[in-house]
Amino acid sequence: MDLTRRRDRERYARQLTHATPAAMIMDATVAREAGDWRAACTAAGVDVHVDLRDVAARFGTAQASMIEADLAGFAPDFLRRHLPRVDSAALEPGVRLVLSRRPEPFRTPGRLLRRRGTPVLVVTLPPSVDAPQRLALRVADVHELTGWWVDMPAWAWFDAAVTERRWAYGASASRLPWDGGDGPGDRASEFERLLAETGGDRLEDLFRSAGVEVAEPDGRAWHSYAFARAQANLPVLSVEAHRLAGRYREMLGGATFRPFGWSGLDLTVRPDGSVVVSPGAWSAGQDKTGPVGFGVAAPLDAALLRWGVLTPEELHPLVHEALFPGRAQDWRPVLHEPYAQVRVRCGGQWHVVEVIGAAVSTPHHDEAELQREALLGALGGRVSGCARARVGFRTGGKPVPKDIRKLRQHHLARALHGDTDGVLTDLAAGTDPLFRDGLGRTLLHWLAHLDHRRVLPVLLTAGLPIAEPDVDGRTALHAAALAGNAELMAVLVAAGAPADARDARGKTADDLLAETRKRLRAAG
Template identity: 35%
Template sequence: MNRAVYDVAPVELRSWERVRRYAVPRRVIERATERRLAGDWRGACAAADVAVDFTLDGIARGHGRAFAEALEDDLLNLAPDLLRWHFPRILHGRSTMATGRTVDLTAGGPVLRVVGPRIPDGPQGLRLVVARAHAAPPDDGLHEDWSELRFLWDARRAGDALAFYGDGTRMPFFHPDGTPLTPAELPSSAPSPTDAVRFAEWAAAPGGLAAALDAAGIKVRDVSLEQVARRFPHVPLLAAAIRRRGRAMLLDDWRPVLAETGDDGTPSIVRSDDYLGDKTPPPLPGPLWTLPPDLMLLRAGLLTPDELHPLVRSACFPARGPADGPVGPPDPPRPVPVRVRCGSAWHEMRPADGGFAMPHTADEQRRERAMRAFGGAVTGCFEIHERWRTGRGRLPKGLRAQRADLFLRAQHGDADGVLDLLDHGVDPHVRDARRRTLLHLLPCLDHARLLPRLLDLGADLEARDHVGRTPLAVAVAELGSTDLVAALLAAGARIDPVDDEEGSLADLIDRWHRTDLLDLRARVAAEHPDVIAGYWSERD
């Protein structure tokens, strides 16, 4: 690991590492690419979990045939998996997409717009809509203009990233084949600001940011440079973006950090005097002024070039030869045995047949189960197994990593990865630190593939998470589809549970404005009226 790079923003880099490992599985990239190359743009979007809220015939009727034809040309070249790869993220320890975010991909009259998820832990799908250029984003969310950044989503233009961030031959910090520059090859003194690549490299050196901002003519007032450095700014791009776009929000905070141009044309970075509320200017999109996170992950040693999205790999490193294997995020690692302390000995617990193989006889295991049934404490291997299945208590590091891998794949909709891990013996009854089971994660997954498999393996439809919600309650509260809700009901899920906040299914439907589930609410009211608290029954 390159500590000099990693220590600048360890939390953000670890967040991006998880994004790159889990958010866009390689098999999703492969399926979306196959559909795109076949001319099936709708199939490509479906493969990448991007919903399309319009038809081309409807667009032609509403906006004219010429616009519809231009839109179709863009859609035929849209790489929805690449769009998902670059979509803004929450970070700060999370890997999910930024909520309430909308992004315009094109400019002009009507625009092609992407709408992000509504909640941080819910389904990670995107929506494509056609909207008026200046129409307000839904729910007062942040809105970004990517019309200058077609290489983030248009397969025809993916290679433009090399000229945008680099000099057309190489990216900052790397040779054209992806080999990192050695310390001796990096600039040791200030290069000309016109040499954008060398200038960006110099600015990233320890202590170089202040001098680079000054050399680029950017004034800084009441802003911590460490806060700016954590975003890995590409200083020449930052200066150009401020001059071109004027006032914009650079960093979102209670007192936002703003980028603006003075009356004399001097770009500056300033902290707002107070909370701006509705007067907050639009954000300056990160890709316009920061170094790509992929480059920073490569520099830090947290990613290899062959783990990049194929279009990103070929754009960043045009001289890199063919990979030895598939290009893209790696497949799930196979579950491996873990050593745990059991009494005075070290035992090996090995995932097998949907549970753990342990070096204990059948009599020993029956005795421990009986002890637990009568309220006694279990220890050693049996204690670890109980923690695995209850989500209570600390697991050994190896098992924590295996559990995190499984639940991150589920959170990002990687049904293939989850099924692969189940096929290789991962216990389907595992719970995460919030005591959620895989059934609780079904709003994020293809439930048609996962639900029957989990039920066959004995998954509990009435399992309660850390706030007392069943999988059905989570599906209601966290925007699970109506098809998922119907499938859980058909499987026998109860409709009368109440969570720890006194919320019944009817209350959750009211609270989260699930007008698509009013039939279920009516059923709860008819069959179990006493469970309804009614706190949110008067919807605003």
């Protein structure tokens, strides 16, 4: 990401907004500051599977008290900003996170540890990119974890880790990154330098300047690509490597941490304390257990401040506390504007097309004209720019103006990430019953991601067909079943959804619900 480019800064800001919508931040913060960590989890879309009495019975009261202290400062909405994501910004499926502030290393389990264990908080991400973007919170014995996980630093999830958070966000004693002042050796200057747009062999030099040695490359084609992706971690990499080594070296019998992804870089902390990265491969570490080496990237909020994308009042409250100590924040949520105008070429003229929430308006054409254009297009004729814009917004079909496509993607992203308030803002401005995603799904298919009690009545009033299938023959009821949401299924059936509808595989919603539950049980 090149922070000098406006589009990259705006994309990062948009990712933060989708990851933690305004209502989520507000509700979770109020609950956390009131001492109600369970309500904070509810507000942040976290399903809690923690009983502190069971934790005490299994691990002892002292260990349970440590877990309770971690929960008391848990900021689940803030954690969401630092979670691993795929290119579409959906959460990386099935990833587990370890959250623990235990100061002592995880030991090789002797008889006492085997009897009592070492409890940690474990957060599990959704099973697929299309699943509701909810998290699951449990307590587990760290010695019983298998496979790989991401061990999250306290600054990414614990509210009181203010000093560590200020460092992680790149602030020096007297300034923020990209804000001038101080000398070349301060933390802010280091942050700027390590994140500067760099290419080729200079990337390896950048790693070395961050105190990370680079093993000789082995000629693999993805080597440079792996370094480029890992640059986002550089400002925190060396400190994170030593934290992981101190915590896991004895338990795992070493301090080499595998790549995150099918290929990447191994991260090793040698006994002398030096840190080295070397080419690694997913297949080589499939049977290994332990944390990944590049689990968390350096946050870029300070760049958004520097270029005016955000103001201090719009920062997440925990970020504001770290970057502006002693300053009272008058927090203002980042809200999206449901109205936009796009100029399109229509015939020999430029026309304005208006995007109004979840609909498109074409002031230069009435409905009869647009219907004639649609018929012409169905017969293989050339369709006007305004008509193409409306069809493209509705279906995603090409060609569609770039700005129209982006607005459509943002609307769908709000549904994917569970931004109920954002979706309702769009629907209140304008609702097109013919709006579909790329797989032919209506917003009814996305109800499991949202607060269906608030959204369903609006969609039905707008005329969305409750029984319409997508390209796979699945109705909104099938989609609820795939999400494992039996409550939503009952609501949809009561609203008229046909329970006997079958998809392209001949499956009813009840069939899919049974399959989903079986799959979730198998995954643990």
